[in-house]
Structure formats: C-alpha cells, structure tokens
Amino acid sequence: xxxxxxxxxxxxxxxxxxxxxxxxxxxxxxxxxxxxxxxxxxxxxxxxxxxxxxxxxxxxxxxxxxxxxxxxxxxxxxxxxxxxxxxxxxxxxxxxxxxxxxxxxxxxxxxxxxxxxxxxxxxxxxxxxxxxxxxxxxxxxxxxxxxxxxxxxxxxxxxxxxxxxxxxxxxxxxxxxxxxxxxxxxxxxxxxxxxxxxxxxxxxxxxxxxxxxxxxxxxxxxxxxxxxxxxxxxxxxxxxxxxxxxxxxxxxxxxxxxxxxxxxxxxxxxxxxxxxxxxxxxxxxxxxxxxxxxxxxxxxxxxxxxxxxxxxxxxxxxxxxxxxxxxxxxxxxxxxxxxxxxxxx
Numbered sequence: 001x002x003x004x005x006x007x008x009x010x011x012x013x014x015x016x017x018x019x020x021x022x023x024x025x026x027x028x029x030x031x032x033x034x035x036x037x038x039x040x041x042x043x044x045x046x047x048x049x050x051x052x053x054x055x056x057x058x059x060x061x062x063x064x065x066x067x068x069x070x071x072x073x074x075x076x077x078x079x080x081x082x083x084x085x086x087x088x089x090x091x092x093x094x095x096x097x098x099x100x101x102x103x104x105x106x107x108x109x110x111x112x113x114x115x116x117x118x119x120x121x122x123x124x125x126x127x128x129x130x131x132x133x134x135x136x137x138x139x140x141x142x143x144x145x146x147x148x149x150x151x152x153x154x155x156x157x158x159x160x161x162x163x164x165x166x167x168x169x170x171x172x173x174x175x176x177x178x179x180x181x182x183x184x185x186x187x188x189x190x191x192x193x194x195x196x197x198x199x200x201x202x203x204x205x206x207x208x209x210x211x212x213x214x215x216x217x218x219x220x221x222x223x224x225x226x227x228x229x230x231x232x233x234x235x236x237x238x239x240x241x242x243x244x245x246x247x248x249x250x251x252x253x254x255x256x257x258x259x260x261x262x263x264x265x266x267x268x269x270x271x272x273x274x275x276x277x278x279x280x281x282x283x284x285x286x287x288x289x290x291x292x293x294x295x296x297x298x299x300x301x302x303x304x305x306x307x308x309x310x311x312x313x314x315x316x317x318x319x320x321x322x323x324x325x326x327x328x329x330x331x332x333x334x335x336x337x338x339x340x341x342x343x344x345x
Contacts, residue, residue: 055083086146090122130160139188150187150197159224170222176202182247194259195225238267251295257302265294
C-alpha cells in the first residue's frame with residue numbers, strides 16, 4: 001500500500017478517486033486551480049465517459065454541466081440531485097425533484113418528469129423515467145452498456161431497463177428506518193463488463209424498527225439477468241446504536257470491471273477492513289485489516305489496481321479528519337492475501 005495524497009475534504013478526494021484510479025509517483029506537480037468552487041458543489045458523482053465534462057448539482061437544486069474543454073458551466077434546465085454519467089456518451093441519470101421551471105411566455109411547457117430516477121439523453125433530448133420515488137437513502141448504479149440501472153428504493157432491490165421501460169425486482173428487504181437528518185443510504189454497485197450487481201444496506205432483520213444486536217449491515221450480490229442471488233453476508237459492518245444516531249455510515253462497495261471480485265468496506269468488533277469476495281477460481285473470501293475507517297473503494301478499468309480512502313482523525317484539519325488516498329496493485333489480478341472474513345453471528 002502507498003499513500004498518494006492527503007486531503008482535508010473527502011468531497012475533493014471523491015472527485016479524484018471517481019475520475020481516475022492510477023498509482024502515483026514520487027513527485028507531484030503543484031495543484032491546479034479547482035474545477036469548481038466549494039460554493040458551487042453540492043454533489044459530484046461522475047465524469048463523462050470521454051473525460052471532457054462533469055455533471056453536478058448546485059445548491060439551489062439545479063443540474064449543471066461543467067465543460068473541461070473551455071470551462072463553461074451550463075444550466076441543463078433540470079431540477080434534481082445526484083446526477084451520474086452512464087457508460088454511454090451523453091447519457092446520465094439523476095433524481096428528478098418533480099419541480100420544473102415555468103415556460104417562457106408564449107412557449108409550450110417542456111416535459112416535466114415525475115419525482116424519481118430519470119435518464120437524460122443529451123444527444124436525443126429525451127428524459128426517460130426509470131424508477132419513481134427515489135430519494136435520500138436510496139442508491140443506483142448503471143448496468144453494462146447503459147442498458148439500465150440497478151436500484152435500491154424502500155426495501156426493493158431491482159433492475160430498471162431503458163429499452164423496455166420495465167422493472168425486475170431482485171429482492172425485498174425491510175430497510176432500517178433511520179432519521180431523516182442522518183439517512184442510512186444503501187450502497188449499490190454494478191460490474192462494468194459483467195452481469196454482476198451488489199447492494200450494501202442496513203437490514204432490520206428482526207423487524208422491530210430499532211437498531212439492535214440482531215440487526216445487520218448486509219451485503220448481497222446478484223446476477224441481474226437471471227435474478228440469481230450469488231452471495232449474501234450479514235454483519236459485514238458492525239455499528240452500535242450510538243454510532244447509528246451519530247451518523248456513522250459505511251461508504252462503498254465496488255466491483256472489478258470483469259465481475260471477478262466484489263470489494264466492500266467492513267468492520268467487526270476488532271476493527272476495520274476491506275473485504276474481497278472472489279467470483280471466479282474457487283478462491284475464498286478474504287479481508288485486509290486496516291488501521292482506520294476505509295471508504296470509497298474504486299477499481300482501475302484494467303482491474304490491476306484498487307484505490308481507496310482511509311479516514312483518520314486530525315486535530316489540524318478544519319473538519320477534524322484527514323482523508324488519505326491509497327492505491328493497491330494486485331499481482332496477477334488476484335485478491336491480496338489476508339484473513340478470512342468474520343463469521344456471521
């Protein structure tokens with residue numbers, strides 16, 4: 001493992017991790033001017049497939065696009081949140097708010113999508129509703145070739161296809177009712193080049209609507225085409241009731257592009273770890289113990305490198321924490337040697 005950068009802001013770090021996962025070198029150029037000011041950024045999730053634009057939500061709740069070629073910022077005329085580029089050029093999805101600006105005098109009102117997840121095709125000028133009602137606490141990820149999305153909403157893990165405008169439910173699990181001020185957002189991921197999807201969610205196993213030792217942060221993996229459950233592991237992240245109320249949350253699961261390894265952030269009563277679940281070669285699941293809380297694991301496109309974040313306390317940081325970006329090379333595309341994952345309780 002090698003520390004590449006340290007940042008006081010996890011949001012700035014997320015921009016770099018999401019944009020590219022490459023090992024650093026010993027020397028670094030002076031930092032360039034920021035792409036966007038802190039005041040303009042409310043949520044940034046992905047760079048365009050061509051690497052020429054970033055789509056983001058501004059504080060008033062408008063979806064905007066930042067061109068990296070000339071620096072122009074465009075108002076796309078969409079009200080919503082969490083825009084995420086698809087693997088296809090000019091296509092992204094976002095949470096539509098259901099609120100649309102009034103048309104100019106003498107002009108017809110444009111189509112106003114209902115609240116929920118909407119695909120925006122910039123080339124065709126089309127808005128296609130995918131899943132109604134998605135909001136804070138939910139998550140989604142694009143499937144290979146931008147054929148659709150996998151989503152989690154109100155306990156439902158499903159697949160929404162763009163071409164058929166139909167949804168397939170993979171499973172229903174009762175989500176834990178976290179407070180609105182600190183929602184327990186599910187993490188959803190899809191492999192870039194294989195039929196593999198996963199969900200990392202707060203699971204109210206005993207159905208009593210209270211976080212107890214009988215509940216779990218659970219990890220699930222599915223084949224989105226067949227609906228087959230490939231993996232299920234409860235208690236992937238230990239969380240006390242006090243930590244839940246304080247807003248402590250696990251951040252991130254990630255697939256290697258070929259779907260051969262699922263990586264997740266884990267925690268048990270002995271500490272933090274990165275978990276690796278192989279789906280080829282009959283290899284056992286392993287964990288890599290870490291000295292601090294991990295977050296945002298991301299695989300490089302060729303599957304030879306994993307980037308992740310360690311969150312440490314830092315008295316000199318304005319936020320009281322320091323985010324360290326680490327990169328880990330993988331010899332022969334194999335998961336690192338480690339210990340077995342904690343057994344389910």
